[in-house]
Amino acid sequence: MTEDSIVEVRGLNHWFGTGDARKQAMFDIDLTLERGSFTVLMGPSGSGKTTLLTLVGCLRAVQEGSVRLLGHELHGAGAAELTSLRQRLGFIFQAHNLHESLTASQNVIMGVQVRPGVPDALAEAAAARALDLVGLSDRMDYLPANLSGGQKQRVAVARALVGNPALVLADEPTAALDKDSAAEVVDLLKRMGATRGTTTLLVTHDNRILDRADRILTLEDGRIVKREGAQGR
Amino acid sequence: MTRLLQRLMGRLPIGWLQLTHKRGRFAAALAGVAFANVLVFVQLGLMNSLAAATLKPYEFFQADIMISASDANALAEGGNVARQWLLQALADPDVVEGMGLFVGNVPWDRGGNSISFTTFGIDPSQPGFVAQGVSDGLHLLEVQDAVILDRLARGLPVEEAAGIRPQTPLRFEAQDRTLSAMGTFVGGGGFGGDGFMLTSDQTFLSLFPSRSSAAPDHILLRLRPGAEVAATVTRLRALISDQSLRIRSYEDAALEDLTYQQTQRPTGVIFGFGVLIGVLVGLVIVYQVLSADVADHLREYATFKAMGYGPRFFLGIVLEEALVLGLFGFVPGVLIGAGILALMGAVTTLPLGMTPDMAVTVFVGTVVFSALSGVIATRRLAAADPADLF
Ligand SMILES: Nc1ncnc2c1ncn2[C@@H]1O[C@H](COP(=O)(O)OP(=O)(O)OP(=O)(O)O)[C@@H](O)[C@H]1O
Ligand SMILES: [Mg+2]
Numbered sequence: 228m229t230e231d232s233i234v235e236v237r238g239l240n241h242w243f244g245t246g247d248a249r250k251q252a253m254f255d256i257d258l259t260l261e262r263g264s265f266t267v268l269m270g271p272s273g274s275g276k277t278t279l280l281t282l283v284g285c286l287r288a289v290q291e292g293s294v295r296l297l298g299h300e301l302h303g304a305g306a307a308e309l310t311s312l313r314q315r316l317g318f319i320f321q322a323h324n325l326h327e328s329l330t331a332s333q334n335v336i337m338g339v340q341v342r343p344g345v346p347d348a349l350a351e352a353a354a355a356r357a358l359d360l361v362g363l364s365d366r367m368d369y370l371p372a373n374l375s376g377g378q379k380q381r382v383a384v385a386r387a388l389v390g391n392p393a394l395v396l397a398d399e400p401t402a403a404l405d406k407d408s409a410a411e412v413v414d415l416l417k418r419m420g421a422t423r424g425t426t427t428l429l430v431t432h433d434n435r436i437l438d439r440a441d442r443i444l445t446l447e448d449g450r451i452v453k454r455e456g457a458q459g460r
Numbered sequence: 461m462t463r464l465l466q467r468l469m470g471r472l473p474i475g476w477l478q479l480t481h482k483r484g485r486f487a488a489a490l491a492g493v494a495f496a497n498v499l500v501f502v503q504l505g506l507m508n509s510l511a512a513a514t515l516k517p518y519e520f521f522q523a524d525i526m527i528s529a530s531d532a533n534a535l536a537e538g539g540n541v542a543r544q545w546l547l548q549a550l551a552d553p554d555v556v557e558g559m560g561l562f563v564g565n566v567p568w569d570r571g572g573n574s575i576s577f578t579t580f581g582i583d584p585s586q587p588g589f590v591a592q593g594v595s596d597g598l599h600l601l602e603v604q605d606a607v608i609l610d611r612l613a614r615g616l617p618v619e620e621a622a623g624i625r626p627q628t629p630l631r632f633e634a635q636d637r638t639l640s641a642m643g644t645f646v647g648g649g650g651f652g653g654d655g656f657m658l659t660s661d662q663t664f665l666s667l668f669p670s671r672s673s674a675a676p677d678h679i680l681l682r683l684r685p686g687a688e689v690a691a692t693v694t695r696l697r698a699l700i701s702d703q704s705l706r707i708r709s710y711e712d713a714a715l716e717d718l719t720y721q722q723t724q725r726p727t728g729v730i731f732g733f734g735v736l737i738g739v740l741v742g743l744v745i746v747y748q749v750l751s752a753d754v755a756d757h758l759r760e761y762a763t764f765k766a767m768g769y770g771p772r773f774f775l776g777i778v779l780e781e782a783l784v785l786g787l788f789g790f791v792p793g794v795l796i797g798a799g800i801l802a803l804m805g806a807v808t809t810l811p812l813g814m815t816p817d818m819a820v821t822v823f824v825g826t827v828v829f830s831a832l833s834g835v836i837a838t839r840r841l842a843a844a845d846p847a848d849l850f
Contacts, residue, residue: 277850286766286847307770314768320849324763326474328481333472340471341768347466386767398850 233394233426234260234283239292241278241449252278254449256292260394263424265417265439267431270446276430277398279446283428284316284396285309297393314341317387317425319397323379325371331358331382332367338386357385361415377408384412388419395419397429406435413439465780475780478753489749493789493826494796496742500822501797503734505804505812510728512811513650514721517578518714520594520647520656521561523680524689525549525696526713530704532678533720536563536578536652540675545700549679552695554687559589560676562664566657568634575615577634577657578650579607581664581676589680594658597643600626601660607639610647613655614809635667649809651727680710739829746785746830750778750837758844766846774841775834782834786826793826794819 241253252275260266268276281287282294282301289302299312317338325334335354339345358364361381371379380403387395395416401409413436419425429436437443442456465473479486517535527545532538546558562581567574582589584601597608609630611621621644624630629640639659647656665671683692689709696707708716722728754761761774798814805812 281847281850284766286850310765310768310770312768313766316768318763318766318849320763322759322849324759324849326478326757326760326763328477329472329474333477336472337764338767341764 231262232259233262233297234258234428235293235295236283237293239279239282239289239294241275241282241287241290252449253282256449256451258444258451260426260428262393262426263420264441265420265427265429266442266444267429267437267440268444268446269431269437274446275449276446278449280396280398280428280430283394284318285313314390315393317390317392317395319380319383319387319395319400321399321402323371323376323383323403325379325382325386327371330368330370331363331374331378331385334371334382335386335389338389341390353389354385357389358382360388361385362411377404380404381408381412384415388415388425391423392425395425395427395429397427399430399432401431401433401436409433409435469776469780471776473780475777476784478757478777479781479784485749485752489745489785490789490792492745492749493742493785493830494791494793496738496745497790497793497822497826498797498800499738499741500735500825501793501814501818502800502804503731503738504818504822505797505801505814506810507722507728507731507735508815508818509805509810509812510651510721510731511718513648513652514718515714516648516650517580517656518710518717520580520591520645520658521582521589521680521710522591522682523559523589523710524683524687525555525681525693526708526710527679527681527696527700528677528706528708528713530706532706533724534652534717535678536565538677540671540677541679541705542702543674543676543679545702545705546679546681548700549681549696552692552699554683554692555681555696556684557586557588557682559583559586559680560661560673561678561680562661562668562671563677564664564668564671565653566634566667568632570615570632573615575613575655576653577610577613577655578653579657579659579664579667581659581661584660588682594645597626597645597658600642601658601663603640603642604660605637605639605663605666606642607657607659607663608643608645609641609657610655611644612646612648612809614649615654637667639663648811651721651810739825742826743829743833746782747833747837749785750781750834751840753781754778754837754840755843758840759849761841762844762846762849765844766849771841775838778834778838778841779831782830783827786830790823790826794822797822 236256236258239253239256242249242251244250270276282289285301294301296312332354335357336350339350339353358367361384363381401412416427417439420427444451445453462473465476527541529539529541543560549555550558564579566577566579584598587595587598590598600606624641624644626642629642631638631640649655665673693707693709801812801814
């Protein structure tokens, strides 16, 4: 593993179900994500994009093969190790998944407070900056119910980025957004890569995003069938 | 409030925010907790009052040891004891004095209402057996058909009781005799009778012609100062050949009576069950609210899990909610409970009321049981799988 690779996947296989219903969803995946890179994952529905994301994101146990994330082997790692690794990731889901009872700013603070010992004032300042970054400094104290779909997704982006994650995993984050908001979110992620070295792995069907990617991987039936763009495997 | 909690917990008070976000549900939950509290308070109040009423008559007398029939679970219950055992007990070097105690129920029919007096027949020449405050009027009982009355008896008008003096006795008919109330003492209505009456053993026997001076209901013994009660009890048990008799220290007799009232008599058992049901109602309400709340927020919790929050964080949220419900439900609960007890006390003249002890007990119980419900409710959290979020 080189100094600069954030993720290294080797010979990854994954199955769902048991007994007769057991079905393989990932076949011998090899993949490396360099620090600061912006990788787009494409492929038809059911091809395994989300499965790959959840395996890399410590949300599913690795069954066979190796996934190294930030220098940690995920195969066989314990629950506590996975939980603390997740604190260094940023997740953006297709649905915004904001907490309805928390204001925009409080939702973003949750992304900071996951690490113990962060003073309130620091967390609040970081949340304010992150919301400013996504253009929502005038909506800090709004509850999600009072925000538009695009605004909610931008709060979710701010929440994912506020903790300065090493790796952002995003699953169709722009599906619910109009053209301009989608472009904004992607540009934001790209900028973060350039300025803070944040690595992004993003699943999308959205052609508008493709020309911004460093690299495009295409999955089909659980296999990587095409690698376009920059370096390596 | 949010700020304060944030300061206290070192994180956003998610539980508080979550609960107060749905005001209707929050109010209903608090009402439920308050209701459970009121239920427990009323039953506890009744239990306390049963205890107070049971122990009250024991306070009228002073004794070290009490000898009763085997079936005499309470002062006014069970068979009698032969006086010969009193004489035998006096043979013990530590026993200095003994007195037969007679107990019976004397109804005073006052036309409209009837006052039922739990009546004690004692020997007025043995004032050492009678507690201070009661003993003042003891000499008055030497006169035949003289009694002293409980001035707090239920149904006895205050002004009527206040007028009772040796010079102006209150005469009334009971058990086909004319009794003269020469003085008063402080007792109070209980669960068994409306009040108490003290009379001489002679007057008692004329009120109850079927009773015999040779067989009082209980025998009270006083020991020489410094004598060991437990050791004397043991010696008396060996000395007295009737092994069926209950020979106990006076304190034990009172406490055994109380245990009997609370665990064997229907009233006591019902009050005990009432407390249990109140606790269960509270437990179920808090559990329902918390587990519904967890179920409603599975997506949010799964998101927090994905973000790297661990099990302790979620337990913290649910416990926080449990404490908020317990605390905020307790406040109206204790106020309403105190009001209801005061009202019931006024209506029944039972010694009913909120005591600091009760409030503290119920408060601690509410918090502990709320937390317990919270811990049970977190089992549902396992259903929050962040892998399902994508
Ligand atoms: N929890 C699960 N249990 C059983 N099978 C699953 C589960 N999750 C995914 N699968 C199966 O694994 C395969 C890959 O699914 P995955 O969700 O990764 O596809 P995807 O590329 O993300 O599709 P989409 O574009 O529709 O989101 C599919 O055949 C799917 O049916
Ligand atoms: Mg998917």
